[in-house]
Amino acid sequence: MRRNYFRKLEFKLDMLSLLPLDLLYFAVGFNSLLRAPRYFKIKTFLEFYNRFDQAAKSPHLIRVAKTMTYMVYLIHVETCGYYAVSVYEGIGSNKWVYNGEGNAYVRCFYLATKTSTSIGNNPTPTNTLEYVFMTVYWLSGVFVFALLIGQPCKVFRVGVVLVTSSDMVQLAHLASDS
Numbered sequence: 001m002r003r004n005y006f007r008k009l010e011f012k013l014d015m016l017s018l019l020p021l022d023l024l025y026f027a028v029g030f031n032s033l034l035r036a037p038r039y040f041k042i043k044t045f046l047e048f049y050n051r052f053d054q055a056a057k058s059p060h061l062i063r064v065a066k067t068m069t070y071m072v073y074l075i076h077v078e079t080c081g082y083y084a085v086s087v088y089e090g091i092g093s094n095k096w097v098y099n100g101e102g103n104a105y106v107r108c109f110y111l112a113t114k115t116s117t118s119i120g121n122n123p124t125p126t127n128t129l130e131y132v133f134m135t136v137y138w139l140s141g142v143f144v145f146a147l148l149i150g151q152p153c154k155v156f157r158v159g160v161v162l163v164t165s166s167d168m169v170q171l172a173h174l175a176s177d178s
Contacts, residue, residue: 021034
């Protein structure tokens with residue numbers, strides 16, 4: 001099993017994601033692109049949830065946790081994007097960008113959460129880049145809603161199928177005994 005893992009692409013991606021590129025910060029300063037190889041661990045992340053889901057007696061909480069993880073990750077990515085656009089345009093340069101007050105991550109995360117959940121009362125974009133960014137933001141908010149609505153439906157549907165399958169097995173067993 002171990003030899004087989006060492007030959008797979010999965011092993012190579014795991015090794016690539018573990019490269020200590022953060023040490024290059026001392027030479028080039030902070031650059032978030034040096035963290036990019038960490039994305040190669042996504043397959044391991046998905047495999048973790050799939051195996052945990054299969055091993056659990058009642059996987060409903062695991063599926064809810066997976067959905068929440070997707071949602072928080074998406075909001076985190078939006079937070080980083082909003083901050084990056086704010087830096088590109090200039091912190092506090094207009095009413096749409098982050099104004100530089102308070103903790104940057106918390107303030108940007110708050111805006112991303114409001115946008116993703118369609119709470120509204122967001123600052124109005126002032127140029128093309130901001131309009132494009134907010135459009136992508138709102139579309140990802142629709143994706144979050146689809147996740148929030150779709151996951152409970154999936155949990156319910158799987159529960160019904162399992163009950164039905166279990167009942168059929170019991171009925172078949174009773175029929176063979178008589």
